[in-house]
Amino acid sequence: MDWEIAAQGFAAMGSEARLQVLKTLIRAGNEGLTVGEIQERTGIAPSTLAHHLKFLSAAGLLKQEKVGRTILNQASFDQVEQLANFILSECCADVKQKAAKDG
Numbered sequence: 001m002d003w004e005i006a007a008q009g010f011a012a013m014g015s016e017a018r019l020q021v022l023k024t025l026i027r028a029g030n031e032g033l034t035v036g037e038i039q040e041r042t043g044i045a046p047s048t049l050a051h052h053l054k055f056l057s058a059a060g061l062l063k064q065e066k067v068g069r070t071i072l073n074q075a076s077f078d079q080v081e082q083l084a085n086f087i088l089s090e091c092c093a094d095v096k097q098k099a100a101k102d103g
Helices: 003-012 016-031 035-042 046-058 077-088 093-102
Strands: 063-067 069-076
Touching: 003 046, 003 077, 016 035, 016 046, 016 069, 016 077, 035 046, 035 069, 046 063
Parallel strands: none
Antiparallel strands: 063 069
């Protein structure tokens, strides 16, 4: 994952409401949720929710699929996992390097 994509993903999660929406979708699993179900669970106003869903979708953190007249929203687990791996990829590298040098 490159820095620009990582920055977009983290920026998308930089809002309390968007983070709440994403966590709600992660909790729902692969089945996903409709916009109405997300609104019910989060209490976010429909017009505001649409904005947040668009932002998360643009960052690749959620997938939207039209099923009949309904739009199903699903967390993009792969993208969320890549972001987590990106931020943790160098965890404790300095400590390990120092230990190897001292060792």
